[in-house]
Amino acid sequence: MTLKNALMTGAALATLIPAMSAQAAGTLDNVKEKGFIQCGVSTGLPGFSAPDDKGNWSGLDVDYCRALSAAVFGDPDKVKYTPLSAKVRFTALQSGEIDILSRNTTWTMSRDTDFGNFVGVMYYDGQGFMIPKALEVSSATELDGAAVCTQTGTTTELNVADFFRSNGLNYTVVAFEKYDEVVAAYDSGRCDVYTTDRSGLAAQLPKMSKPEEHMILPDIISKEPLGPVVRADDAAWEDAARWTLNCLVNAEEMGVTSANVMDMAKSDDPNLQRMLGAEGALGSKIGLPDDFCAQVVAGVGNYGEIYERHVGTSTPINLERGLNALWKDGGILYAPPMR
């Protein structure tokens, strides 16, 4: 190996070992400089993040990162994805390996203080129950004496215990180590009730041997607000992330869709003009283009469009909007005004 070859080899290897990123400059500047957003997603959760047939990541969590990319670059596809397991997600965020964590992460107080800042709620999840329709039960409070299938050592197990105890109901827990085992046990009739987050229940329903014979009860027994997380010491990036999320919700509220966003931007409504950047300079105050919200909606659609595309009633997951409907439609989705 000649010296020149050796040097070139060394240079190529050096790209792998300690890669200094100019962290001090702030994530937003950093992202703009490198030209893409490094987005941490789940290694696979139906409707939230999964590779599609063509090898592109898709899902609700994925589309949030694409929205952020549209806000920063005007192009939703400048995102690189890092699939993360639940254990490594916060380390990846803290060590700077990813710029934003969009991985069905429940917003809790301790996480918000210890690991980073949550920018808002992308999806209101909560623990629910699946039962065979043959039980003829319409509410979880009628489940006295039921055998409940769940996973060992999870908060779901504790939530079930709390719920049944506080309602004075008897129950037996049939707990399994693995997610797949729980589903198989419920499907084979070893227990009457299967419990986990409602989005998970909905994703499992089509996999039952007779999907039409099962139903998901309307009861929600825990609060699982899932949202994106950024590093705690980075206010500029946090603002960009938060207002991208708010833009998605506000756009739906004002009827702005990916189809009509360009027409809406020309409307006379001052609210729309401010939001879509035709008037004022809301975007540039947080280091984004003034029309960032128009770019977001043009690139990925508003919140409702994203929801329907990945988990809505037209998808195999088939989830009603429920809590995730706008506040004026009976849900709790409410974004501060953009003015």
Added chain:
Amino acid sequence: MSESTQSKAVVNDTLIEARPAPSSATGPLRWLQDNLFGGWGNTLLTLLSLWLIWLVLPGALQWSLIDAVWTGGSDACRANPDGACWPFITQRWDQFLYGFYEESERWRVNLVLAGLFAGIAWLVWERAPARNLVGLFMLFGFPLLAYLFLYGVPALGLPVVSTDQWGGFMLTLVIALTGIVVSLPLGVVLALGRRSQMPVVRSLCIIFIEFWRGVPLITVLFMASVMFPLFLPDGVTVDQLLRAMVGVSLFASAYMAEVVRGGLQAISKGQYEGASSLGLGYWQSMRLVILPQALKIVIPGIVNTFIGLFKDTTLVLIIGLLDLLGMVQSALADAQWSIRSVPYTGYVFVGFVFWCSCYGMAIYSRRLEEKLNTGHSK
């Protein structure tokens, strides 16, 4: 009475025509008797096995072949969830093979794979020329070249494909082969060090081996991916894949060291003394006399470690690296494919790929043993 008449009556002076052995001593019946129905214990086991096969096989064939969905897309599988869903594999074949590797750059993976198989074939084919040189190249030069080729060298017109895009079977091979290539030489060095007379070298080797052997691989991977970045200064990151590969390699070399040490201990003292009496120094006697014999003895152990390592690579999915198994599991999360038969199909496919790979290694090791057999084995 004359002698001749007597002998004529008793002794046959022509050879009896050779006849085939009676069918009770050869043929399928005899084979059956010897191998399947010799003794009542044997018979019982045979019947039990037949019963188990009868129990499992028809269902397995029915599910995987007869009832299976072969063409179409997810809709075809949704219509028939009681048989295997092979379109899931065929539609995502590229994904399972290359992960998220840039589609326009996948020829690089193919070329590296072709090089790898050509190299292995060269080493397996006994009359190929310059096998020693090729062997050395495959062990040291090829991995480096392959890495540069896969990662990319912009100066040579190969755009960079960062390692977080690597995935699928390709990633499985990268991790396993790195582990194999690093662990064998490192294991030999550690084994020699552990038997060394020098106290510092010996204790360092013992500490290294016992440390890495004493922790589970999952712990090593977690340390590499969760703890290690926290020790680094802010803003410094080390490639996730590199961390995992270093962890896997060090882990495997500790095991390898103990396998090789077993071989070293099996060599009689006379060999060491013989080598010294010829005037060979330490390294010469190791290289020319001891190691060739010791490594030959422990081929089964070495291949055993390789196979174990190959399968252990699937553990990287818990740190978010999508190897073949991880890639399939991720794909299972696509709502488009949330059909009952799909997870089973995916796992059967992964199992089959791993079985083929590992059985291939086993066959190679058996051939190597036969070829190198110089009378030590009984």
